[in-house]
Amino acid sequence: MRRPGPSVRPTRGWRLPRSRGARAAASFAAHNTQIPLWSDHTVRQVRSPPTGSLAPGPSLTDVVRPCAGVLASLIASPHRVARSTCGCGVSTRAPVATREGPDVATEPSWAPVDRVPTYQLVLSRIEEQLVSRSLRPGDKLPPERELAAMLGASRPAVREALRVLQAQGILKSSVGTGADSGTVVMSAPSGALTHLLRVHLAVASFPLSDVVEARVMLERFSAVSAVQSGAIDGAALDGILTAMEREDIGQDEFNELDTRFHVAIAESGGNRLVADLTVAVRESSRTDIHAALTADPEWGDVRSTLRAEHRAIAGALTDGDGPGAADLLEAHIRGFFRYMRQVGVAADPD
Template sequence: MGGPRFEPVRAVRAYERVVEQVEEAIESGSLTPGQRLPSERELMVQFSVSRSTVREALRVLQARGLVRSRPGDPNGAEVLPFTPAALHKSMTTLARVEELSLAELLQFRMVLDSSAILLATRQRSEEQLAEMDAAVARMREAVEAGHDTFGAADVAFHDAVARASGNKLIQICTDVVRSIVLGLISEKIATAPDRAALMRQSISHHEEVIAAVRAGDGRLAARLSRKAMYDYYAGYVPADERSALRALLE
């Protein structure tokens, strides 16, 4: 028999509706940071739900960093200002729930890092350039001494670039995506037989990027940044998915 095919309907729990309405009020500005929600009893009346439903909604809102609710507080939950930490948490949850592939995450990192380096080339200070130099020097020391501090020094380099970009959202997104990527493949990196060679190659790439930044050639720095990312990580991506990364090298 012809006609449309319908998908199963997902039952929406009452607390989810409460969460949605409070989120909408915060997003629209009807509720602003520092304001308080009505008391639990008043919320029960306004939403026409049970106390357990109200409490579950408040738990969700608090977990999302939108409100602060203290047990036994006679006042309603306080609306919190939106912070980078809240965005970091939301993005991390989104990336994990959506089960993004390593190739997708790395592709986004290549876009973010190259954009950050392009902006940093235009806007960096001498102090920020010195921070990048110092981070690469620590990377070199880590390889020579056989320490596990190479990763931390690499993170410091990319943090310095992100700060020099002057864009807070780039800083947050870079941090989130990097932490998820490393969470997926840190063990493989640690046990790679050619790890020292990969680290030396990474240092060489970083030095080339810094030289381009120092020379004020943002396009070259961005292109080198993408190439460095590809060379270091592509081996961890299934061969049939690497074309998505190579597209950013052209």
């Protein structure tokens, strides 16, 4: 006689919609006695412990039936299962309908969400296209109305994001019709990058000692590269230094010429990015340098020192001594930083 095994069915209330696989497994469980491979006459002989006689064991059909029921339940409710044992004695996972009680419930967490203006989200999406090179210089952006529809944003938000990129020199908008109208990606000139970096460095509140270290690194590289490339314009450097040696020169003009001297060396190095970074770093400390120059009304000594150092740097460059010029530049930058600390402009330590 067939001993029916336990039938495991998904508990109501947790059942997912039954798929084709679930219906097939359920049909398999309900009709597994008709499997041709397994017959009721296939009997496993086991020895009875009391008498030692042989007794018929469970048929394979009896073993398969409960397992098939578990399989149907697993397919029908795969998301709510717990450890169980079917009729074959094999530990399986069968679905259960358990809910977390009060003893295991956790308090809900209601953390504030970040409030990001929509135009910043639009700006980030456009920047992603630029960084991934999906948008290149010369490409046109979709019209404002279409761009707002594609991004799911309002037209004012799109307009504000475009204005930010226009202010950075990345986009250019032209009103009208024709090939030249619309919003176009620009090949930003070096001046736009320098201006942007200068402003960010000025408001980032970096310690002045960090700015000095960056200047030393960049200008040493520029000095060596300028000599290697042979692009040093000795006449231009001499003209700047001659103007700096006028007796009636004021601090403002002296500071302006000092900036031109260092920028000329950076641009002679042949690396546009290093040159732009050098200009931005130098410009970000312009106010501090000017404050140091005007701290002492009798600034004749510091002026004479700076003139002599500039002449030595220019001489090493024109003589083709790149490493020597780099060492002189570093000593010049660090020496003036020490002076700035002495007059109280730079308070942070080395």
